[in-house]
Amino acid sequence: MDFDSYLALPRPSSLALSPDGSRLIAAIGQYDDETGKMISALWELDPSGTAEPQRLTRSAGGESQPAFHADGSLYFVSTRDDDKSAVWRLPASGEAEQVCVADGFRIGGSTVVVTTSMLPGAKDAADDAAQRKDRKTSGVLHTSSPARVWDQELGPDETRLQLANGRDLTPTPGNALVQAEYVVAPDGRTVIAKWFVPRLDWPLAQLVAIDTATGDRRVLAEDPAAGFYDPAISPDSRYVVAARWEDPQPDTAPVLGLVLVDLETSDLREVVNGRELWPTDTTSPAFAADSSALYVVAEDHGDRPIVRVDLATGAQTRLTGAGSYQAIQVAPDGTALFALHHDMDSPHTPVRIDLATGDVVRLMSSEVELPGRVERVEATAPDGATVPGWLLLPNSDEPAPLVLRVHGGPSASAGGWNWRWNPWWLVAAGYAVLLPDPALSTGYGMECMERGWQGWGTTVYDDVIALTDVVEQRADIDATRTAAIGGSFGGYMVNWIAGHTDRFRCLISHAGIWHLGGFQGTADYSGYFARQFGTPEARPERYADRSPAQYLENISTPILVTHGGRDERVPTGQGNHLFADLQRRGVESAYLSFPDEGHMILKPANARFWNQTMIDWLNRHLR
Known part of the structure; x- marks a missing residue:
């Protein structure tokens, strides 16, 4: 599987099940040769897995975010007219029709709530358009932090929640609904949302309930030492579950758990403690059909299984x-449950899980011819901890050069299929790829x-080197040709x-922190970091000791630096600074910059060039 065959793979991203369970819709992205873009379309899948998938939509702008209305019609987001994102409705029979211009939406029963971007003070869409026409400046005055999130400048636009008929539920939100996370109760009477409240360093994330009839808002959960995210609501519209993330402290790793709120009594209790079961932060929990249990995707030794949590007993x-x-x-x-399944050696595919037997049935083909095989490996770190990982090996009889790839996060895992930076590209080029889960990994x-919380650089370094040492002893690895x-x-x-x-022999650093002090003051989440x-003023020794820039004089290994010019998570200045220092020191180095990309290199043409440049760098030094 080279890059082109990887790019051609279908990418299911979301599922929608009709109220009666008879229809299952998947949003599936595919590469379009003519436009050079990934375009998403809606496909109808047979819930039983017997019939072949059928494509429902086809447009240049693509379709995403499918969801069913109580009347059985299918809603989705598309940019079919004037390049404006809009919500569309596709009835069971007939043609699709535009409902309203909006960035996204959620449905609860027959109530449709949409997200829109409007200027402060705008009364409606017409007033917003008039204000934009009269606006002569691009300046944005910020009065609270953060000013940016990922590659998005906050303001002057505000994200609002509105009914599909245009009635505004949140007319003066400020930045409260940035990266909106919300659900609509099945009875349509309430919206549950994450609501940011400004603080000096980092906003407080409340959980709020908004009445769809009046717009009245009440706080369901608030904790000065934690934030609430990713809400879901029960089929009987009574209970809300949300993730509770403790705020980090310099000496204490935060715990991620799940809390349950009773909308009738306002009682709040913990139902999942991250010290026992770590819920993934990429998928919201789902309630059982009778509201008696939760289905939680958890992190577990590189897998992300579905776990049933009984709400009465906690089992x-x-x-x-x-x-x-x-x-x-x-x-x-x-x-039954329906979900997307993936693994290190298989991309995302829709499946049906029989809750009585546990049988898993694929609902569409996802076969991919891989250029190698994968093995689980482990090592013992200097402090005695076990360091797990995966080793991907090419189809070759000769010992392969080894590429160590350290995952981001750092609270994450290398497990599963990765669309952003797929390791099989490198395997197809003849490299063995080592993917460790060192200290700070989840699952x-x-x-x-905790063992890695104060071990940026140190403990994590010991872990990845220990696993590299073990793998280099293998007969199918050429230990004289390695890269990181x-x-x-x-x-x-x-x-x-x-x-x-x-x-x-060589290194490749993408969007990597180089100078910790400079990073802390310029990243989009500098207050959270x-x-x-700790702050540079309170922990100057930590910033100095754990900053890679502190050890510039020791560097002699050739380094390829890559960075997106719109990156605000690790600002592009970090890549610029690293490359300038390497050049000044006379270290062999190169800098690949993408002015139109953020923290991730997402555009297909850019991703192809990024991939090929990295392989060329590895070939130059390892072949």
Whole structure:
């Protein structure tokens, strides 16, 4: 599987199940040769898995975010007219019709709530258009932090929640609904949303309920030491579940758990504690059809299984085996779940999970011819901890050169299929790829998080080197030809590796932190990072000791630096600074910049060039 065959793979991203359970819709992205873009379309899948999938939509702008109305019609988002994002309705029979201009939507029963971007003070869409026409400046005056999120400038636009008929539920939100996370109760009477409240360093994330009849808002959950995210609501419209993320502290790793709120009594209780079961932060939990239990996707040793949590007893039952799951849909009769499944060696595919037998049925073909095989590996770190990982090996009889790739996060796992930076590209080019889950990785208990919390660079470095040492002893690995690569936190680790060993022939650092002090003051989440790492004023020794730039004089290994020019998570200045320092020191280096990309290289043509440039760099130094 080279890059072109990888690019041609279908990419299911979301599922929607009709109220009666008879129809299942998937949004599936595919590469379009004519436009050079990934375009999403809606496909109808047979819930039983017997009939072939049927494509429902086809347009240049694509369709996404499918959801069913109580009347059985299918709603979705598309940019079919004038390049404006809009909500569309496709009845069971007939043609699609535009409902309203909006960025996104959620449905509860027969109530449709949409997200729109409007200027402060705008009364409606017409008033907003008039204000934009009269606006002569691009300036944005910020009065609270953050000013940016990822590659998005906050303001002057406000994200609002409105009914599909245009009635505004949140006329003066400010930045409260940035990256809107909300659901609509099945009875249509209430919207549950994450609501940001400004603080000096980082906003407080409340959980609020908004009455769809009056717009009245009440706080369901608020904690000065934690934030609430990713809400879901029960089929009987009584209970809300949400993720509760503790705020980080310099000496204490935060715990992620789930809380349950009773909308009738306002009682709040913890139903999942991250010290026992770590819920993934990429998929919201789903309620059982009778509202008696939750289906939670959890992190577990590189897998992301579905776990049933009984709300009365707290009992936890793992329902799935190997691999990772996301986008859960629950059959209304309670007999089955529908989800997307993926693993290190298989891309995302829709499946049906029989809750009585545990049988998993694929609902569409996802066969891919891989250029190698994958094995689980492990090592023992200097402190005695077990360091797990995966080794991907090419189809070759000769010992393969080894590429160590450190994952980002850092609270994440290398497990599962990765669309952003797929390791099989490198395997197709003849490289073995080592993917460790070092300290700070999720799915291995709080001990793994805690042993790495103050071990940026140090503990994580010991872990990845220990696993590399073990793998290099294998007969199918050429230990004389090795490289290390990584992005985001993985890029930070590559920069750290550069100053602490010359064992690798070359390195590749993508969007990596180079100067910790400079990063803390310029990143989009600088206030949050200061809570995690301490401020430079309070912890000057930590910023100095753990900054890769501190060890510039030790670096001799050739480094390829890559960065997106619109990156605000790890600002592009970090890549610029690293490259300038390497050039000044006379270290062999190159800098690949993408002015139109953010933290991730997403545009297909850019991703292809990025991939080929990295392979060329590896070939130059390892072949």
